[in-house]
Amino acid sequence: MFDNVWLIPLFPLIGFLINGFLGKKIKNEAIIGGIGTLAIFGSFLVSCGILIEMISRGPENRVFEKVLFPWIHAGNFKADMAFLLDPLSVVMIMVVTGVGSLIHLYSIGYMHGEEGFYRFFAYLNLFCMSMLLLVLGNNMLVMFIGWEGVGLCSYLLIGYYFHKKSAGDAAKKAFVMNRVGDFGFLVGLFTLYWWLGDNANVWTINFMEIKKAAHLLPYGGVVTVATLCFFVGATGKSAQIPLFTWLPDAMEGPTPVSALIHAATMVTAGVYMIGRMSFVFIKSPDTMMVIAVVGAATAIFAATIGTAQNDIKRVLAYSTVSQLGFMFLAMGTGAFAAGIFHLMTHAFFKACLFLGSGSVIHAMHYALHHAHSHDDAQDMRNMGGLRKSMPITFITFLVSTIAISGIPGFSGFFSKDEILWQAFSNPYHGGLNIVLWGIGAVAACFTAFYMFRLVFMTFYGESRINPKAKSHLHESPLVITIPLMVLGFLAAVGGYIGLPKLVGDLFGGIPNYFEQWLEPVFEQAQEYGHHYAQSGGHHNVALEWGLMGASVVIALVGITIAFTMYVKNTELPGKFTSTFPALHRAVYNKWYIDELYDFLFVNPCKAFGNFLWKGFDVLVVDGIVNGVAAVVKGWSSAFRYTETGYVHNYAFVMAAGTVAILGYYIFR
């Protein structure tokens, strides 16, 4: 089965080619959508086969590399088109193909009747192919093809409604900010490649070979430089401070795109990349600290913005940024397995939330359209009371909200609690740990608040939709609700494969299967970590129970506040706004970060470009060139007057010249 790994990216590629070239002629939505969905579902089946085989193999026998063809060979630089299977990449392909299949299916219903239906499915398949290359690549360059490929698809899909200026702007912004990250990725790659080659004579970009040579890398120093560069790449792709502002704008794309690309898969690529190279990252304590701090800061920062947004998708977008922050917090505290675990559970509940919001928007759109209303179908202020007309959407949405808020028993609780515990108890960051934990806990509180605010505004209370439209509201068709139900189910139970040891011990020592599964991948990193670990960490069972209880209380506090403000006492938000108008404005306007970036980077760049063009190129360089030409021309037109054509003039000049020369020799 392992040998067939190349089929996994191949199926979506075929789907892309068929729909891309023939989709316009096929026209039939069922066929186009069917091809797209089956393509990725085929990959899912192959992935399942690989997963089963890997489970049946022993942990020491789970790494497999498959070279397809040589790609770039120049001198001692070799990059093959080759794939790597190990427990980590298998987790990723399962998430990508599994969630991907559901979202493809959902899109058949959601995109029904859209102009360019075939285009959508072609791009979606292309995205899946790129994402699979990213997670399967056995070297940094194949990963980079996927890395930029998903960026391209993200660009294409955000700009799907290209006639809208906002969509075009958002697409461009996403690509350019990602490119800033890619710049970091490239420099990181060069640094690592060059250093290993020059100092250790290991000329490679292959992950497994780097892993073997990782003991040659120093702690800190050049590794800090390289890993920080890679981390810049991660902040671009995974929307962390400072490169996060593209993700909320990316909501211009159709909702399934937001679910697949901007929640479940692509944006987690940065987390995956750090996991893939954990054995390099951990060698730099400074980078680890930067990652943890940036992760925590992003988690809280985005969460605050999420509390004040009224667009249902924007709330979810900031929530995604915030949750990605949690994942980076995990990576930065050396809890790689926990980070990947949260990546997986987040893929379930956030995909479900996005698809649920899509179901709501779909219904709203339909209803408003039939009522000839121009109200915004995504604005939660126009919603309310939807739980009655959309029960399935409501229940799955509620389950996922509970999961993300960290209520015990649901998937998000296990993964987030693990991260917070590791932030508190990891042996790397000393006194900073308590701060990291504190920030994480507050961010978790905000998460519960803004998510339940969303649920209450959307599904509870009185309906605020245009009365004429109200009768048109109805539950979405099965093609949309089936993926919701599957994802809702996973959001509820997906966490049980990674029970904390504490809880597992209660039930007769059920191990943390997920951590066990990934152990061989992160083993080496953990060993390097011991090199500078400050203490064994606080392995205090009572404390761990206490913190777990605290995080539950924190979540409940958030929910209670949301309940008070948006169900019981609905005039409270208005009062709050009028009491702190400046604060509300700042939060509502996303702390003016976009404006700040425009001021700091965009506008100066444009002004400088304009100056170079009109000031330097045209005035100085061409000025000199044309000036020289003018001088030559001037002299020649002056001398032109000597060319009179009269023989006596020439004879006179000749005579005068002779006299002058003779005079010089006589009188010198």
Next chain:
Amino acid sequence: MDYILSLITFIPLAGVLLLLVMPRNNAMLRGVALGVSLVTFIVSIGLICEFKTIADYQFVENIPWIKAGSFQMNYHVGIDGISLWLVILTTFIMPIAILSTWTAVEEKVKEYMICLLLLQVGMLGAFISLDLFLFYIFWELMLIPMYFIIGIWGGKNRVYAAVKFFIYTMVGSLLMLVAIMYVYFKAGAGDFDITRFYSIGLDPATQTWLFLAFALAFAIKVPMFPLHTWLPDAHTEAPTAGSVILAAVLLKMGTYGFVRFAIPLFPDATARFTPLIATLSVIGIVYASLVAMMQEDVKKLVAYSSVAHLGFVMIGVFALNQQGIAGGMLQMINHGISTGALFLIVGFIYERRHTRLITDFGGLSKQMPIFATIFMIVTFSSIGLPGTNGFVGEFLVLLGGFESKLRVWTIIASSGVILSAVYMLWMFQRVMFGELSNPKNQLLKDLNVREIVIMVPLIVMIFVMGIYPKPFIDRMIPSIDKLIIQAKKTQVAQLVVPASVIDNAAAVVASPSAEHAVPAAGTASPDMPDGHSILPAGHPAGESK
């Protein structure tokens, strides 16, 4: 196949003669020109088939031509892995360029086609010349048809642009001619064989002046900052086919000149001027990108993007290691394909709307879906997206640069990957996305069959070279190794020599005559400096062991 190179070079000339005697029937003239260029291309495929992956020159023809006393000039041609792909690029682009003029040029079709074919003779001749004097003749031959193409069939401001192009290039050429003469007299009686000149061992001071003369001629052609201002004018005013050829092939004359002549002839001066050239290249990349970003005319934007792309080529070439030079060479081909395609695309919309101002467009995607797809592929190829040709070249250039002593320059140059995305995507957005608000654009027709036929080979090459560049790189590597050895033959060890090649370098320094003692591919490790191995000036590399 002994005379295949001459065949390729002079088929277009035969075409010119044929065109001269033909009646003024536009359709027939175009057909003949296209046919001739296609035949040339097909014959040139033979080169790839027969090419052996070795370092030496192949398909060599050496016939005495002009002899006056000790002055001996030969018709001496041949190609190696470096010039092979440039020859192919030229024969590949030519039919495309000719086909693109089908409806664009209605005036003086006969003369236009003659100019195009004559230009091809000049370009091919320059790439295959192994005799410095012969090279100079072809180099000058290119200038004249291009001058007419811009000056007669160009836009409003064509005379200014043509004269500017001519004078700029002429100044460089004359200096180069003087330098060629000087080298010749230094070498003593004999012919103008460049391999003879490789081994004359000029003293570093002389090399400096000669290098500057050559470098100026080539730098103008590249063009390097600050000698680039002729390019935007020439590109904007030239007709589409002219722009395509100018970008795809003529600019490569400059970079090729560095690779074939300036670097191997003057290794000491090369080492000395590498920082300056790298600095100018990096400035060129950042500067041209920023200026491109603000352009209002699509064609000017593409022209400035050329300056930035060629900056990458220069960085790669002057990294003087396998990755860098291979990347630079690939990037020459890539730029020919991508930028050639971009000029064709600009030509398509110009023919339809007779404007190139970005603000006149917007929302064309809706009206011209095929055009939009092709435009987008080419745009991303120009940005250097992995999977397209642009990435492979750019990546190798940056990798090579990073491994060489140009590391700092390379990091700054890498920011070009961000800037290229900015200016290309912003332009693409303004032209293709948004509302189709301008009523004139609402009547635009999508590409016709001829236009699609023009673009398809370019699109195919974009992906072939992006996904499987191995055949291209493999054929270059032996010649690149040879070039690196030659370029490291410095008398004064100014270059930072990596420990791994000191053995090779020592062998070469010890026996300057052993110029053909080329180690097998792979043994010549790229330039891998680190701070502590800088050799003191004045000591031969060999003594440093």
